[in-house]
Amino acid sequence: MTLSADPAAIDRPACVAFDAEDPLAWCRDRFTIPEGVIYLDGNSLGALPAAAPARLRQVVEQEWGMDLIRAWNRRGWLESSIRVGARIGRLVGAREGEVVVCDSTSVNLFKLIIAGLRLRPGRHVILSEPGNFPSDLYVASGAAELMGAELRLVEAARLPAALDQEVALLCLTHVDYRSGRIHDMAGLTQAAHAAGALALWDLSHTAGAMPCDLAGSQVDLAVGCGYKYLNGGPGAPAYAFVAQPLWSRLQQPVTGWLGHARPFDFDLDYQPADGPRRLISGTPPVLSMLALEVGVDTFEGVDLAQLRRKSKALTELFLRLAGQRLAGHGFQVACPADAEQRGSQVSFAHPNGYSIMQALISRGVIGDFRAPDLLRFGVAPLYTRYVDVYDAVSALADIMASGEWRDPRFQVRATVT
Ligand SMILES: *Cc1c(COP(=O)(O)O)cnc(C)c1O
Numbered sequence: 001m002t003l004s005a006d007p008a009a010i011d012r013p014a015c016v017a018f019d020a021e022d023p024l025a026w027c028r029d030r031f032t033i034p035e036g037v038i039y040l041d042g043n044s045l046g047a048l049p050a051a052a053p054a055r056l057r058q059v060v061e062q063e064w065g066m067d068l069i070r071a072w073n074r075r076g077w078l079e080s081s082i083r084v085g086a087r088i089g090r091l092v093g094a095r096e097g098e099v100v101v102c103d104s105t106s107v108n109l110f111k112l113i114i115a116g117l118r119l120r121p122g123r124h125v126i127l128s129e130p131g132n133f134p135s136d137l138y139v140a141s142g143a144a145e146l147m148g149a150e151l152r153l154v155e156a157a158r159l160p161a162a163l164d165q166e167v168a169l170l171c172l173t174h175v176d177y178r179s180g181r182i183h184d185m186a187g188l189t190q191a192a193h194a195a196g197a198l199a200l201w202d203l204s205h206t207a208g209a210m211p212c213d214l215a216g217s218q219v220d221l222a223v224g225c226g227y228k229y230l231n232g233g234p235g236a237p238a239y240a241f242v243a244q245p246l247w248s249r250l251q252q253p254v255t256g257w258l259g260h261a262r263p264f265d266f267d268l269d270y271q272p273a274d275g276p277r278r279l280i281s282g283t284p285p286v287l288s289m290l291a292l293e294v295g296v297d298t299f300e301g302v303d304l305a306q307l308r309r310k311s312k313a314l315t316e317l318f319l320r321l322a323g324q325r326l327a328g329h330g331f332q333v334a335c336p337a338d339a340e341q342r343g344s345q346v347s348f349a350h351p352n353g354y355s356i357m358q359a360l361i362s363r364g365v366i367g368d369f370r371a372p373d374l375l376r377f378g379v380a381p382l383y384t385r386y387v388d389v390y391d392a393v394s395a396l397a398d399i400m401a402s403g404e405w406r407d408p409r410f411q412v413r414a415t416v417t
Helices: 012-021 025-030 052-074 080-091 105-119 134-147 156-162 185-194 244-249 275-279 286-297 304-325 353-362 386-402
Strands: 099-102 125-128 150-153 167-173 198-202 221-224 238-242 345-349 368-370 374-378
Touching (some): 080 099, 105 238, 105 275, 134 167, 156 167, 304 386, 353 368
Parallel strands (some): 198 221
Antiparallel strands (some): 221 238
């Protein structure tokens, strides 16, 4: 889709007025965002919760420093995987006790793919799409190799037709990391079930950006990331969801002591704990876990339907302003035009996308770039303001009009894009 100017122009005062009427405006105070920065990359690394530094200082100095090993009991460290999991469970529509926090998204995916294949003996296909997040596909391919299974990739539109008797597991990311397109979770899960397969969803770009109804959609297995919209901090642990009816039969491959029913009996035989606790392998990363808990706290008292409304309004505004100010500069809209099908981000393709993003970042407008040519702007509804969107598009328009992005310093590729 190319950009075209909207007849009803929106100006900056209009955006200031949107912010004044925003019922979630108060949430921004739960974050520390540097002066002069417009942060549109909360879909990659959530902003710092204002409460995090003091909480982490307390954890380090008091809990670790003074309580030492006693903190495992006194401070609920051992229970943190379940406690924080329960809080995340409420953000994704899980039932009580279906979510646990442990490991990384990639590792949890590996565990659940193996477990999912074991739940469907006689079937050998993991079905996904080529546009899925590469790490998810690498992990699926590694797990397939180990299990003598096959990773089969078909285009999104052909997924329902590809659900045949061979498929054990439909493995998809709910919101696409590049285009922001939302899959029909309930519909595809139902199609997987009708074919006798299980559905495993990656919620990395869903949780904390929009409501999600795992229970209502009858999802079997899910994983997701802690450091994006959940604001858990760099490298925050991830979460895993297992629907209650599958608990008792679930066999994950990394059977460590903290997934044991009674770890402190030090039995010689492995006996899995009830519920998703059995997904835990080893000791939780307590400092990261408690930082994630502060991240999850930023959603306290927030109505997720309202969060979604704001998210849609922000991305809608972004696209309208882009239509007014960026037409003729070679951008193609690379996210769905229909807000219902769009996650909490907008994406544009541009042959000089990398350099344009570097020029923007040097002005303090932080989005990111995804190869080969995508500029990505995440709007985290808890802290992104309408006026931020306005100022970001203005900066982008300036950079294009002046040709600023052609500067040689914006052509050099960094490791993390
Ligand atoms: C961010 C993201 C991940 C991250 O995986 P890690 O193991 O935390 O590095 C995985 N899958 C998807 C879809 C993501 O968006």
